[in-house]
Amino acid sequence: MSHTPIDQQRAWCALAEHAAGMGRRHLRDLFDEQPSRYETFGRSAAGLTLDLSKQRWTDQTLELLLDLAREADVPEAIRGLLAGERVNRSEDRPALHTALRLPADARLEVEGQDLVASVHATLDRMEAMVERFHNGQWRGATGKPIRDVVNLGVGGSDLGPLMVTHALADYRPDVEQHIDVHFASTMDGSQLADYLARLNPETTLFVLSSKSFTTIDTLSNARTARDWLKARLLGGARQEGVDEALLMRQHFIGVSASPEKMSEWGIADDHQLEFWEWVGGRYSLWGAIGLPVALVVGMEHFRGLLAGAHEMDRHFREAELADNLPVLLALAGIWNVNFLDIRAHSILPYDGRLEYFAAYLEQLEMESNGKSVTHDGESVSYSTCPVLWGQLGPNAQHAFYQLLHQGTQAVECDFIAPKVRYDDVPDPATRDHLMGQHRLTLANCFAQSRALMLGDAAVADDEDGPRPGHRRYRGNQPSSTLLLDRLTPRTLGALVALYEHKVFVQATIWDINPFDQWGVELGKTMAGETQRILQHEAGLEGMDDSTRGLIEAVWAAEPQADA
Numbered sequence: 001m002s003h004t005p006i007d008q009q010r011a012w013c014a015l016a017e018h019a020a021g022m023g024r025r026h027l028r029d030l031f032d033e034q035p036s037r038y039e040t041f042g043r044s045a046a047g048l049t050l051d052l053s054k055q056r057w058t059d060q061t062l063e064l065l066l067d068l069a070r071e072a073d074v075p076e077a078i079r080g081l082l083a084g085e086r087v088n089r090s091e092d093r094p095a096l097h098t099a100l101r102l103p104a105d106a107r108l109e110v111e112g113q114d115l116v117a118s119v120h121a122t123l124d125r126m127e128a129m130v131e132r133f134h135n136g137q138w139r140g141a142t143g144k145p146i147r148d149v150v151n152l153g154v155g156g157s158d159l160g161p162l163m164v165t166h167a168l169a170d171y172r173p174d175v176e177q178h179i180d181v182h183f184a185s186t187m188d189g190s191q192l193a194d195y196l197a198r199l200n201p202e203t204t205l206f207v208l209s210s211k212s213f214t215t216i217d218t219l220s221n222a223r224t225a226r227d228w229l230k231a232r233l234l235g236g237a238r239q240e241g242v243d244e245a246l247l248m249r250q251h252f253i254g255v256s257a258s259p260e261k262m263s264e265w266g267i268a269d270d271h272q273l274e275f276w277e278w279v280g281g282r283y284s285l286w287g288a289i290g291l292p293v294a295l296v297v298g299m300e301h302f303r304g305l306l307a308g309a310h311e312m313d314r315h316f317r318e319a320e321l322a323d324n325l326p327v328l329l330a331l332a333g334i335w336n337v338n339f340l341d342i343r344a345h346s347i348l349p350y351d352g353r354l355e356y357f358a359a360y361l362e363q364l365e366m367e368s369n370g371k372s373v374t375h376d377g378e379s380v381s382y383s384t385c386p387v388l389w390g391q392l393g394p395n396a397q398h399a400f401y402q403l404l405h406q407g408t409q410a411v412e413c414d415f416i417a418p419k420v421r422y423d424d425v426p427d428p429a430t431r432d433h434l435m436g437q438h439r440l441t442l443a444n445c446f447a448q449s450r451a452l453m454l455g456d457a458a459v460a461d462d463e464d465g466p467r468p469g470h471r472r473y474r475g476n477q478p479s480s481t482l483l484l485d486r487l488t489p490r491t492l493g494a495l496v497a498l499y500e501h502k503v504f505v506q507a508t509i510w511d512i513n514p515f516d517q518w519g520v521e522l523g524k525t526m527a528g529e530t531q532r533i534l535q536h537e538a539g540l541e542g543m544d545d546s547t548r549g550l551i552e553a554v555w556a557a558e559p560q561a562d563a
């Protein structure tokens with residue numbers, strides 16, 4: 001049964017009217033009128049402080065947005081998500097990433113099955129594996145301890161673990177055998193080739209991470225890795241007792257929702273880690289897909305990450321809408337996209353450890369909410385996910401901030417930084433210096449959001465008259481600032497869960513499914529067809545003129561078989 005689209009309902013219409021009444025009111029005026037904006041629009045939970053005072057809104061705007069959330073039945077949607085209802089309607093299954101971070105003594109029965117026990121059984125198996133690596137007991141086929149692990153995966157089977165291992169690199173435990181973890185995702189093999197050129201096959205293991213275990217990008221890298229190992233360990237200098245079965249057993253772990261496909265590929269049964277169809281790929285870092293994280297930081301810190309995410313889940317479930325961080329962040333986004341027509345969103349962390357955070361969010365947000373039909377299959381008549389991109393803030397200052405300050409696009413920005421850093425460095429000289437560098441970074445972070453807000457109202461005109469156009473800044477660019485008490489496994493877990501839930505709340509209001517990704521299928525099908533043509537297994541007829549021209553250009557450049 002189709003229902004009235006959200007943009008024709010009362011709260012949305014009231015917001016549209018309110019937005020028209022607000023016109024393009026400047027943020028600097030909003031701050032002049034309401035000096036206590038930080039207190040009014042700031043909230044804290046789970047080690048995170050969210051300052052929404054630099055959003056171009058008023059108390060009344062927020063009230064109306066909260067009405068919208070109620071009208072879209074966000075509280076009921078949150079309940080259904082966390083209870084394991086089939087919220088992924090196009091694929092008819094729950095989206096239960098939150099179950100992956102429930103504590104062992106919790107209970108979650110979904111459709112007659114208690115999920116917590118199986119989640120923790122997998123965590124325990126991961127722990128046993130990680131311990132074998134860290135004790136130097138996981139040995140390659142020639143008997144040497146494994147020292148390097150290469151994760152072969154793409155999308156959610158790459159971006160989450162990559163982002164977290166980088167963010168938590170300070171948390172390496174003191175163990176006998178450190179493991180260096182590397183990530184190769186690209187189907188062209190270039191990242192993998194770099195590793196193969198410098199890694200020792202005797203001490204290298206590959207984790208094949210793929211929920212479906214059918215992703216060609218990952219499987220083609222996996223084949224290359226297998227051939228490399230065979231050529232190096234079974235080839236000319238063949239070692240006594242090393243055979244293919246031993247090589248496959250000692251140098252590959254599989255992580256997937258399809259044990260059959262892992263077995264078909266040759267992964268030993270006890271070297272398979274499973275997860276479930278009800279975990280979406282881009283929501284999967286909390287379980288077995290997080291193995292590379294656990295190999296770097298150890299299980300204790302991995303469990304800390306889960307605990308932080310769980311704390312945010314509880315906050316999401318229990319806090320009133322008006323105090324609920326994910327809900328508020330989502331509403332700020334809705335206000336910008338749908339009522340201020342700001343359809344670009346930049347993610348700007350001010351901490352080098354969060355280098356891959358924006359790339360991670362690009363998938364989380366755009367693969368989830370880059371949709372244009374409702375749950376009922378109707379085309380939406382309003383904008384959904386903005387174009388979201390980002391980069392480390394300090395580097396982006398010297399790259400694309402020019403556009404933020406003086407371009408023609410309005411952009412919403414998220415500034416993210418830890419309050420404290422480097423106070424735990426043992427050497428006082430270095431520590432003092434580095435803490436100074438952290439304050440320098442925070443000064444830049446706060447100054448940039450302030451400059452974007454105020455524009456050149458922040459600085460006096462020169463004595464010799466007003467500044468020329470190229471030195472003027474209009475300001476009025478909205479932003480949110482998120483401060484982490486410190487960057488720890490717990491706060492990182494809470495931060496990621498905050499964004500996951502923000503995406504869900506927006507999807508609920510937009511009436512779209514954030515848990516499928518049918519849009520990526522067409523390109524995959526067409527790539528198969530194009531590959532057959534490139535390999536001369538099918539003819540060019542039916543190709544458009546552009547693609548035909550490009551294929552012929554490649555054929556002309558390729559070496560001829562008989563040359």
Ligand SMILES: O=P(O)(O)OC[C@H]1O[C@](O)(CO)[C@@H](O)[C@@H]1O
Pocket residue numbers: 154155156157209210211212213214215218281282367517520
């Ligand atoms: O883990 P898999 O099944 O290899 O999929 C990798 C990625 O590919 C996608 O399905 C998109 O093609 C993502 O949603 C997913 O994270």
